[in-house]
Amino acid sequence: MPQTARTSDTTGGSHGVQHVDIAVVGAGFAGLYLLHRLRQAGFTAQGLEAGDDVGGTWYWNRYPGARCDIQTTDYSFTFDPALEAAWQWSEKYATQPEILRYLGFVADRYDLRRDIRFGTRVTSARWNEATERWLLTTSAGPSVSCRCYVMASGCLSEPKPPEIDGVASFEGEVYVTGRWPHEGVDFTGKRVAVIGTGSSGIQAIPRIAEQAAHLTVFQRTPNFAFPAHNGPRPAHRVAPLVQDLAAYRAQARQSLSGVPLPRATEFSWQLSDDERRRRFEEALAAGDLVVMLSQLWADQGGDLEGNALAAEHLRGYIRSVVKDPATAEALTPRDHPFGSKRPCLETNYYATFNKPTVGLVNLRQEPIEAITARGIKTARRTVDVDAIVFATGFDAMTGAILAVHPITGRGGQSIDSLWAQGPQTYLGLTVAGFPNLFLITGPGSPSVLSNMAVSIEQHVDWVVDRLIDLRAAGFTTIEATATAQAGWQRHLADCTALSLHRLANTWYTGANVPGKAQGVMPYTGGVGPYRTICDDVVAQGMLGFRLGGPGGKTQCNDGEIVRLQPDARLVLGMMAGMNLPPIESMGAAGARAFVAQFNTTRPAGRPVGEVLDGTLPGADGAPLAWRLYRPATPGPHPIVVYYHGGGWVLGDAASDDPFCRDLCRRSGMIVVSVDYRHAPEHRFPAAPEDGYAALCWVAEHAGQLGGRAGPLLVAGWSAGGNIAAVTCQLARDRGGPVIAGQLLVCPVTDGTTFDRPSYTENATGYFLTRGLMHWFWDLYCSPAERGDPRVSPLQGRLAGLPPAFVVTAEFDPLRDEGIAYAEAMAAAGVPVEQLQARGHFHSSFTMVDVIATAVSGREHMAEALRRFAGTDEAGVLPKAAE
Ligand code: FAD
Numbered sequence: 001m002p003q004t005a006r007t008s009d010t011t012g013g014s015h016g017v018q019h020v021d022i023a024v025v026g027a028g029f030a031g032l033y034l035l036h037r038l039r040q041a042g043f044t045a046q047g048l049e050a051g052d053d054v055g056g057t058w059y060w061n062r063y064p065g066a067r068c069d070i071q072t073t074d075y076s077f078t079f080d081p082a083l084e085a086a087w088q089w090s091e092k093y094a095t096q097p098e099i100l101r102y103l104g105f106v107a108d109r110y111d112l113r114r115d116i117r118f119g120t121r122v123t124s125a126r127w128n129e130a131t132e133r134w135l136l137t138t139s140a141g142p143s144v145s146c147r148c149y150v151m152a153s154g155c156l157s158e159p160k161p162p163e164i165d166g167v168a169s170f171e172g173e174v175y176v177t178g179r180w181p182h183e184g185v186d187f188t189g190k191r192v193a194v195i196g197t198g199s200s201g202i203q204a205i206p207r208i209a210e211q212a213a214h215l216t217v218f219q220r221t222p223n224f225a226f227p228a229h230n231g232p233r234p235a236h237r238v239a240p241l242v243q244d245l246a247a248y249r250a251q252a253r254q255s256l257s258g259v260p261l262p263r264a265t266e267f268s269w270q271l272s273d274d275e276r277r278r279r280f281e282e283a284l285a286a287g288d289l290v291v292m293l294s295q296l297w298a299d300q301g302g303d304l305e306g307n308a309l310a311a312e313h314l315r316g317y318i319r320s321v322v323k324d325p326a327t328a329e330a331l332t333p334r335d336h337p338f339g340s341k342r343p344c345l346e347t348n349y350y351a352t353f354n355k356p357t358v359g360l361v362n363l364r365q366e367p368i369e370a371i372t373a374r375g376i377k378t379a380r381r382t383v384d385v386d387a388i389v390f391a392t393g394f395d396a397m398t399g400a401i402l403a404v405h406p407i408t409g410r411g412g413q414s415i416d417s418l419w420a421q422g423p424q425t426y427l428g429l430t431v432a433g434f435p436n437l438f439l440i441t442g443p444g445s446p447s448v449l450s451n452m453a454v455s456i457e458q459h460v461d462w463v464v465d466r467l468i469d470l471r472a473a474g475f476t477t478i479e480a481t482a483t484a485q486a487g488w489q490r491h492l493a494d495c496t497a498l499s500l501h502r503l504a505n506t507w508y509t510g511a512n513v514p515g516k517a518q519g520v521m522p523y524t525g526g527v528g529p530y531r532t533i534c535d536d537v538v539a540q541g542m543l544g545f546r547l548g549g550p551g552g553k554t555q556c557n558d559g560e561i562v563r564l565q566p567d568a569r570l571v572l573g574m575m576a577g578m579n580l581p582p583i584e585s586m587g588a589a590g591a592r593a594f595v596a597q598f599n600t601t602r603p604a605g606r607p608v609g610e611v612l613d614g615t616l617p618g619a620d621g622a623p624l625a626w627r628l629y630r631p632a633t634p635g636p637h638p639i640v641v642y643y644h645g646g647g648w649v650l651g652d653a654a655s656d657d658p659f660c661r662d663l664c665r666r667s668g669m670i671v672v673s674v675d676y677r678h679a680p681e682h683r684f685p686a687a688p689e690d691g692y693a694a695l696c697w698v699a700e701h702a703g704q705l706g707g708r709a710g711p712l713l714v715a716g717w718s719a720g721g722n723i724a725a726v727t728c729q730l731a732r733d734r735g736g737p738v739i740a741g742q743l744l745v746c747p748v749t750d751g752t753t754f755d756r757p758s759y760t761e762n763a764t765g766y767f768l769t770r771g772l773m774h775w776f777w778d779l780y781c782s783p784a785e786r787g788d789p790r791v792s793p794l795q796g797r798l799a800g801l802p803p804a805f806v807v808t809a810e811f812d813p814l815r816d817e818g819i820a821y822a823e824a825m826a827a828a829g830v831p832v833e834q835l836q837a838r839g840h841f842h843s844s845f846t847m848v849d850v851i852a853t854a855v856s857g858r859e860h861m862a863e864a865l866r867r868f869a870g871t872d873e874a875g876v877l878p879k880a881a882e
């Protein structure tokens with residue numbers, strides 16, 4: 001990016017144009033760090049700030065009680081150890097004045113104010129395709145012509161209008177928390193109303209109640225809150241910084257939330273009631289959002305049942321503080337999962353409602369009808385007040401961006417028309433069609449779901465580093481491609497499916513602003529994974545960006561940066577990081593020992609009604625183990641005979657335990673997982689003959705096993721899917737037993753060819769490799785045997801088979817043969833449904849409670865089994881858990 005001198009062409013008077021390399025809108029955490037880095041990199045940059053000084057959030061939000069809710073050990077700049085040494089925070093959660101002083105200190109230390117035009121609002125921004133520059137109009141002073149335009153305008157900087165009739169007619173004082181008067185407000189002796197009980201309201205209410213003659217709180221939705229326990233910075237949180245600052249900050253950057261704390265690994269169902277209470281009390285005593293959100297149990301954040309246990313503890317805390325049971329109940333959140341709305345830290349909030357001078361109006365029961373000259377009129381009463389405080393929040397994430405109107409990019413397209421159905425970005429940092437526009441903490445970045453100090457530094461570093469790279473390579477423009485942006489939106493949706501944020505009406509989803517497009521806006525996949533993705537984009541030659549330069553110079557490496565489901569990506573990345581030897585190099589015994597060891601590290605399966613073990617006679621009369629999973633619901637239940645995976649070499653009746661439990665719970669059926677003899681000790685046809693023998697035995701003993709009379713179902717994964725498919729053919733050809741349906745999950749169906757594209761595309765890197773499959777095949781049977789339908793069911797006769805549900809995974813060598821089998825069965829007249837799982841790999845569905853994005857696929861499997869069995873009997877899981 002060529003460097004231009006800073007010039008201010010003021011010949012047009014107030015309409016003159018100032019020319020710089022880069023314009024930075026906003027002078028909060030983000031704008032300040034940007035100006036520092038840009039200056040260091042030798043760019044000319046102009047900051048433009050609507051406020052009269054630096055600080056952003058901390059300049060505007062001066063309401064009583066305003067503090068940070070991420071501990072000051074973490075909510076600080078980390079880019080300069082000397083800065084860290086030069087500033088000492090006085091408290092665990094600093095007050096607004098202290099944070100504002102800190103940002104002023106940073107501005108002074110790096111002499112940043114001289115590059116900022118204060119009291120200057122950017123009003124519109126237009127990309128000029130001929131000059132390849134942005135032109136920004138401003139509320140004061142000259143317009144700005146710049147090569148790059150960076151919106152560091154804040155996610156929570158645009159207060160939303162109160163949307164209540166009659167505000168203008170009110171004759172008393174009106175305050176908005178996000179625009180608090182600099183001189184402060186004295187409420188002594190006054191009757192005050194506060195509308196809103198988000199973080200701002202919860203901080204301000206106790207402080208206002210200390211002064212006011214009477215305070216009435218108007219609450220629409222109660223929030224989860226728990227004590228901040230503010231005071232000096234806890235020694236155990238300061239110690240790691242003192243010991244090794246660099247290591248601590250590095251961990252923060254790779255963590256999920258931007259605060260490097262360990263997360264709970266045990267699931268709620270593995271803990272006793274006492275242990276769960278102990279953990280809750282410990283988290284309550286810690287007074288820390290990140291602790292409460294991540295250290296109770298592993299399923300608290302993504303699973304409704306685990307979450308409900310956490311929520312109930314928090315509700316108990318409210319009841320323990322608020323004396324009047326009706327008030328306590330009104331303050332108790334019941335309409336959203338804990339954490340789906342940002343929880344609040346409180347200092348005397350609940351206790352304030354024990355004061356005789358404080359009242360609560362529940363707007364769910366009596367909505368506000370209007371604000372009158374003297375107060376607030378609800379459906380049931382009128383409350384006369386001297387002052388109204390609006391703690392009603394912000395038009396979050398997109399509000400400040402769209403308030404610059406219009407922002408027009410290539411072809412005159414405006415960003416608000418592009419975003420009419422919700423914001424679209426690539427990485428939350430750029431927008432296709434808007435060259436050289438960057439958003440800091442934009443929608444689609446982790447931003448507000450993290451410690452924002454860490455996210456802001458990462459976003460700024462990534463942007464400035466790219467500008468430096470572009471300049472070095474002689475490029476002048478950078479623009480996201482439509483493909484990359486669409487892929488990023490898909491990845492965001494995949495991440496969102498894992499979190500409970502989608503289940504609440506909040507500012508994260510746009511639900512707090514009437515008429516705003518709805519959808520979870522921040523990136524829910526975590527700070528560390530996001531950072532890795534941003535770095536991958538660079539490592540892959542600026543994947544998804546089009547770069548342009550003088551003389552038509554262009555570079556475009558188009559594509560999507562994340563095609564795997566987010567949790568599948570993390571698991572595969574973790575496995576790759578372990579540098580394990582290939583399983584096929586271990587020998588059969590070594591591979592079995594490895595898998596057994598590997599399985600001990602997976603999350604324990606969830607409880608079912610009963611688990612029974614037994615044996616049945618195999619095809620050669622020798623005993624084969626089975627394990628039965630019975631639902632907790634009253635029987636008799638339909639029976640599913642299940643065949644485990646493991647390439648005919650590995651595994652046993654218990655090795656797919658979590659998957660079998662999940663199938664049992666979701667389908668409401670008995671699952672009998674049966675063993676079969678393994679290669680190389682017992683090569684083909686031992687496995688399919690045992691599979692068939694097991695089916696016959698279960699059919700004969702269905703009543704004794706507690707099963708429902710009538711047809712069985714069969715299911716299997718991988719090589720087990722192969723046995724299940726073959727068993728269906730054998731049962732048809734050998735006169736029974738009757739099978740009502742077959743569930744084939746990533747099945748092996750054809751050993752006669754390895755030429756299908758999925759074998760090449762997914763040859764390595766997705767756990768089940770081509771090399772491993774070849775090893776399995778060689779141990780299992782000779783090439784000459786592979787045309788036998790008991791080896792390759794795709795080579796068999798398919799008419800007359802039971803209805804099938806065939807699941808395949810996009811990143812699986814076996815994908816295409818699974819699809820081929822489904823299509824061939826359908827062509828032969830078999831009723832077939834397919835689930836082609838996007839972004840999944842061979843083990844996605846069996847890694848229960850690890851690959852949570854596979855939950856909906858498993859729910860489809862259970863529905864299919866219920867359809868096959870002709871039962872409406874649902875599993876024990878509430879549907880909403882999806
Ligand atoms: P901001 O600080 O919002 O700064 C953006 C600036 O851009 C503003 O000063 C605004 O005036 C200016 N601006 C916007 N549009 C224009 C325009 N068109 N022209 C000119 N100027 C413009 N996050 C945490 O991680 N931890 C916390 O504890 C925490 N506490 C918070 C408490 C409150 C009360 C609020 C509201 C937010 C809190 N946040 C917290 C989020 C907080 O917003 C960020 O941590 C951080 O301060 C954001 O910095 P920023 O520079 O990105 O944006």
Ligand code: NAP
Nearest residue numbers: 067068069162196197198199200201220221342391392393
């Ligand atoms: P908020 O969380 O959006 O809360 C706004 C409150 O006003 C909600 O209770 C909302 O009810 C209510 N409300 C909005 N419009 C209303 C209307 N027309 N009538 C009645 N009630 C109405 O906003 P916030 O409290 O300012 O906090 C926003 C975010 O800023 C926080 O989530 C947090 O990230 C950050 N913040 C942090 C701190 C901190 O502790 N460090 C402090 C303040 C803010 P509904 O819920 O029903 O919409």
